[in-house]
Amino acid sequence: MKRIFQYLRPSVPRMILGLAIKFTGTVMDLFLPWILAYLIDEIVPRKNMQEILLFGLLMLVCSVIAWVGNVLANRMASRVARDTTQRLRHDLFSRISYLSCRQADEFTVASLESRLTSDTYNIHQMIGMMQRMGVRAPILLLGGLAVTLSLDLVLTLVLVATLPFVAFVVFYISRKGIPLYTGLQKSVDGMVRVVRENASGIRVIKALSKTEYEKKRFAGVNGEVVQKETKAGSTMAASSPLMNLFLNAGLTLVVITGAFRVWQGETGNGTILAFLTYFTIILNALLSINRMFVMYSRGSASAKRIEEVLDAPEDLEILPREHQDSPYHVEFENVSFSYHTGRAPAVENISFALKKGETLGIIGGTGCGKSTLVHLMIRFYDPDSGKIRINGDDIRGIPQEELHTKFGIVFQNDALFSDTIEENIRFGRDLQRQAVEEALDCAQARWFVGELEEGLDYRLAIRGSNLSGGQKQRVLISRALAAHPEILILDDSSSALDYQTDAKLRQALISRFRDTTTVVVAQRVSSIRYADHILMLEKGKAIGYGTHEELMENCPPYREISISQMGGENHGQ
Numbered sequence: 001m002k003r004i005f006q007y008l009r010p011s012v013p014r015m016i017l018g019l020a021i022k023f024t025g026t027v028m029d030l031f032l033p034w035i036l037a038y039l040i041d042e043i044v045p046r047k048n049m050q051e052i053l054l055f056g057l058l059m060l061v062c063s064v065i066a067w068v069g070n071v072l073a074n075r076m077a078s079r080v081a082r083d084t085t086q087r088l089r090h091d092l093f094s095r096i097s098y099l100s101c102r103q104a105d106e107f108t109v110a111s112l113e114s115r116l117t118s119d120t121y122n123i124h125q126m127i128g129m130m131q132r133m134g135v136r137a138p139i140l141l142l143g144g145l146a147v148t149l150s151l152d153l154v155l156t157l158v159l160v161a162t163l164p165f166v167a168f169v170v171f172y173i174s175r176k177g178i179p180l181y182t183g184l185q186k187s188v189d190g191m192v193r194v195v196r197e198n199a200s201g202i203r204v205i206k207a208l209s210k211t212e213y214e215k216k217r218f219a220g221v222n223g224e225v226v227q228k229e230t231k232a233g234s235t236m237a238a239s240s241p242l243m244n245l246f247l248n249a250g251l252t253l254v255v256i257t258g259a260f261r262v263w264q265g266e267t268g269n270g271t272i273l274a275f276l277t278y279f280t281i282i283l284n285a286l287l288s289i290n291r292m293f294v295m296y297s298r299g300s301a302s303a304k305r306i307e308e309v310l311d312a313p314e315d316l317e318i319l320p321r322e323h324q325d326s327p328y329h330v331e332f333e334n335v336s337f338s339y340h341t342g343r344a345p346a347v348e349n350i351s352f353a354l355k356k357g358e359t360l361g362i363i364g365g366t367g368c369g370k371s372t373l374v375h376l377m378i379r380f381y382d383p384d385s386g387k388i389r390i391n392g393d394d395i396r397g398i399p400q401e402e403l404h405t406k407f408g409i410v411f412q413n414d415a416l417f418s419d420t421i422e423e424n425i426r427f428g429r430d431l432q433r434q435a436v437e438e439a440l441d442c443a444q445a446r447w448f449v450g451e452l453e454e455g456l457d458y459r460l461a462i463r464g465s466n467l468s469g470g471q472k473q474r475v476l477i478s479r480a481l482a483a484h485p486e487i488l489i490l491d492d493s494s495s496a497l498d499y500q501t502d503a504k505l506r507q508a509l510i511s512r513f514r515d516t517t518t519v520v521v522a523q524r525v526s527s528i529r530y531a532d533h534i535l536m537l538e539k540g541k542a543i544g545y546g547t548h549e550e551l552m553e554n555c556p557p558y559r560e561i562s563i564s565q566m567g568g569e570n571h572g573q
Contacts, residue, residue, distance in 0.1 A: 003307045004123060007088050011080040018076035019135050025069025026139045028062040033277040034147055035059050040270030070136075077131035085124040092116055092306060098400075100315035101380040105339075107309065110193030111186075115309060118188055119302035126299025133288045140285035144278045151271050151278075154261065155254050159279065162250035166243050166286055173239045177297035180232035185305060187228050191221045236294045243290060247283050254279060316382060321397035326389065328353040329517045330360075330377070330487065335386035337376055345384070346372045347540045352533065359518040361528025363561070364537035370521045371412055372540075374491050377519070378407055390487070408485030410476045410493035412521070416464030421449060422456035424464075425479045439482035442508040444501050445474035469496035477505070481513070488513065491521040502527060525562045534558070 008015070039055045096104075096112050104112065148156040198205065198214055205214050258275065261267040331353045338345040347369040354360050362370045375381055376388060379395050388395050395403060416424050425436045436456065440446045448471055452458040464472045473496050480488060488509075494502045506527070509518065522528050529548040536544035536551065536558050544555030551558040 003310055004084075004088070004127075004303045007084050007091075008080070008127070010087070011083060014076055015080055015131065018073045018080070018131060021069045021076070022073035022132075022135045023139065025066045025073060026136045027143070028066035028069065029281070030140065030143045030147060031062050032059055032066075033274040033281070034151075035062070036277070037151065037270040037274030040273065042270075074132050077128055080131060081124050081128035084127055085120055088123060088306070089116065089120045092120065092309060095310055095312070099309075099312060101375065102339075103312055103315050108189065108193065110196055111189040112309070113196070114185065114189045114192045115302075115305050119185060119305050122298045122302035123306070126295050126302075129292055129295045133292050137285045137288040137292065140281050141289070144282040144285065148275055148278050151275055152258075152261070152267055155258055155267070155275055158253045158257050159250050159282070161253075162246045165246045169239050169242045169246070173236060173293075177232060177236045177294065179301075180228070180235055181298045181301040182304065184225070184228040184232050185301060187221070187225045191218075191225050194218050194221050236297065239290045239293075240287060243286055244283075247279075247286065251276075251279055251283075316379060316400070317396075318399055319394070319396045322394040323392050324389070326392040327355065328389075329356040329358070329391060330354045330519075331387075331389040332373070332377075333387045333389070335373075335376060335383045335388060337372060337381060337383045339372075339381075345540055347376070347537070349386075350535075350537075350542055351386075352535055352542075352545060354517050354519075354533065356517055357515050358532040359520065359530075361531035361534040362519065362521045362537065363523070363525065363528060363534065363558070368537040369540040370537060371491055374409075374411075374489055374519065374521060377487075377489070378409065379403060406486040407489060408480035408483060408487070408516075409489045410473070410480045410491060412491045412493075414476045414493075416460050416467070416472060416475060418460060418462045420454075420457050420459050421452075421475060424460060424475060425456075425482050427479055427482075429483055431482050435482050435484075436478070438512075439478040440474075442481050442505070442512055443474045443477040444497075444504050444508070445471070445478050448474070470498070470501070473497060474501075484513070485516060488516050488518045489521075490518070492523060494527055495523060499526060506530065525558075525565050529562075 035055055035058060039052065039059075043051045043055055093116060096116065099107070099112075145156065145160065148159065194217060198218070205211055254275065258267060258272045262272060332350050335350045336345050336348045350369075350373065352360065362373060364370055372381075376383055377395075379388075379398075379400070382396065390398070390403075390406065422433070422436055425431075425439060433456075437446075440449055449455060449458070460466060464475065467475065473493055477490070477493055480490070494505065497505065502524075503526075509516075518531075520528050520531060525548075528534055532547070534544070534546065534548060534551055535542055536555055538557065544551045544558050546554065548562075552562060553559075
């Protein structure tokens with residue numbers, strides 16, 4: 001909760017003002033029963049109409065002040081909760097954006113989405129509730145007890161005797177509630193994950209007639225959420241009937257004791273009426289305190305989950321810059337990496353060196369580590385051993401912003417956004433329209449964009465679902481080329497292109513991006529056969545490195561792939 005309190009600091013002046021207004025309105029509420037008791041016991045017997053009207057006017061003034069004060073304070077509390085949650089959500093989103101891929105894998109995307117949405121909502125509700133009731137309820141409770149002491153000591157002591165039982169109920173149940181709400185939020189993470197998977201894979205699910213299966217899977221996680229929410233809710237809800245039981249038992253004793261005292265002439269009728277009113281005020285105050293503890297239980301559980309993300313250490317620390325003179329632009333020196341400690345490495349002892357403007361093709365079976373090398377090159381992960389250098393600098397010493405601006409990248413499963421084609425290519429960068437059009441020409445996307453009525457202003461659906469697979473890949477390649485990157489990475493980005501378009505794309509890259517070092521991850525030999533270097537991987541290890549001709553001669557697995565895809569060992573040479 002410490003981090004949450006830090007986000008409240010900018011709103012402290014407004015909170016103090018709001019709490020002062022709330023205090024004034026609450027005190028006015030406390031005066032009303034006392035004035036009523038005095039009016040009935042002291043003024044009415046004197047039958048002085050002017051005094052009755054005066055005290056009636058005084059009660060009206062107190063009511064108006066109480067109403068106006070509470071409305072103003074509640075509005076200010078809502079604004080504080082809104083602004084605090086906005087700052088918190090902004091910083092949480094920013095922190096999530098800078099988490100390393102390893103940290104994002106540990107939290108899971110579904111959990112991060114849940115923390116950014118439902119957990120921040122719980123914080124919003126908690127902050128608003130604590131401001132609205134955090135002053136009012138204690139003042140009504142303590143003030144009500146203080147006023148009743150002045151009215152009748154004996155009746156107050158009868159009422160106070162029930163409060164220890166009420167306090168025990170609130171404390172015990174609240175202590176049980178926080179772990180239950182923590183478990184509930186974890187179940188919500190699981191439900192978000194299933195919904196996310198279904199939304200992303202809806203076409204596959206329908207194509208394979210797995211709708212009923214997915215409905216059952218969702219019913220399972222949904223049932224788990226309902227079960228845990230019911231358990232947490234019923235546990236916390238038990239406090240209200242127990243409190244009512246104790247307080248109503250106290251009220252019964254107060255009424256019986258009060259009847260005897262009125263009969264004996266020790267207490268007036270107005271005092272009993274006021275006392276019963278204060279008892280109602282005290283009861284409502286205790287119920288409000290109970291609701292605050294329920295909301296606090298949910299909010300504190302959510303705050304803990306949010307703080308886990310905000311306090312996550314920097315996983316990819318920027319080390320002191322280490323430089324060595326080298327003729328190479330990109331170098332891998334005996335690089336090994338495993339996604340999980342203790343498991344087999346995803347890549348092992350990988351070494352290669354590229355001069356500026358050279359092209360490296362990476363080929364191999366599924367799961368052999370091709371994309372892992374790309375992730376290591378742009379430092380989504382740090383290698384377990386070995387070094388990666390760009391222009392002689394160890395990439396661990398290059399600031400992230402500087403490092404990533406060197407790259408133009410098309411990932412294997414890249415995303416297009418619900419915006420125009422031009423904005424998807426520009427992607428928030430300060431690029432001229434001419435650069436966008438040149439990138440479209442190079443990516444062989446000009447002809448299909450030109451056929452669209454809106455051209456570059458054509459608006460894409462979410463994930464570019466209103467484009468074909470090949471069209472999406474060409475827009476993505478245009479995005480990578482638009483800023484003329486120092487290093488271009490194409491991770492299986494031409495799989496949906498026909499051979500003719502793929503060949504034209506390679507020719508355009510050779511003619512227009514001569515000084516750009518290119519890394520091409522591919523499944524087709526034709527996409528990389530003209531690369532300066534080709535690296536073949538198998539189970540994370542390099543089993544071949546050289547030109548197409550050298551691998552055809554010295555690497556049997558590469559030769560087999562080439563023959564199977566291109567129809568012969570010497571085809572096209």
